[in-house]
Amino acid sequence: MGNLDAALKILALANTLEPVVLKYILTLMEKAQGKTGDEFLSEADDIWAKVRANAQAELG
């Protein structure tokens, strides 16, 4: 019974920590592969902004 309590406590702790720990692990995994999804999207956004600025400059 004591072991079950301990297991439940660990589960509860893992559940509490999970979002923070997961985010950290995921960021590390992404970093290991290069850029994160957010970084790629930020770069894409900057490029679209350049397309937009070019078009506006050409349209006067």
Added chain:
Amino acid sequence: MQKRKASSVVLALVLCLTLSAWQCNNGYQKAGQLAKDAAATALAAQESEIAIHNLHEISDEDHRAIQQKFLALADAGQRLDKAINVAHNGGDATAALNEALNATNDLVTNGLSGIKNPEKQAALKLALLAVQTTLNNLAIFANQVKGAK
């Protein structure tokens, strides 16, 4: 012994959660990469069109019409980037993806007839088709990720 078993179960659970979330997050990374590729290709296509216009191989009127379409594509692209971010947190990017595809299709179908030099017209078409292909790949990939969930 039982304590060790319980710890192993907890570890396995955390590992499963991590892996499934990683798979999902890896999808987000891939989607972001495809979105960036589409934007970079669109920028290259736009710069080619500007160069063609500077060589006087396209009329000012046609050039303005094409740039208007690039402006629409840029707006659609930025909305798509936001939608991908929202989709990552449980939303849906289908409408934004379709909007970006429609803007690209409009450029391919209606934006190139004014270019007098056939070789330059073909080169620009190729670049725009690459944008279209990347967006289509993004749609296929998004469906695969949805199907896997």
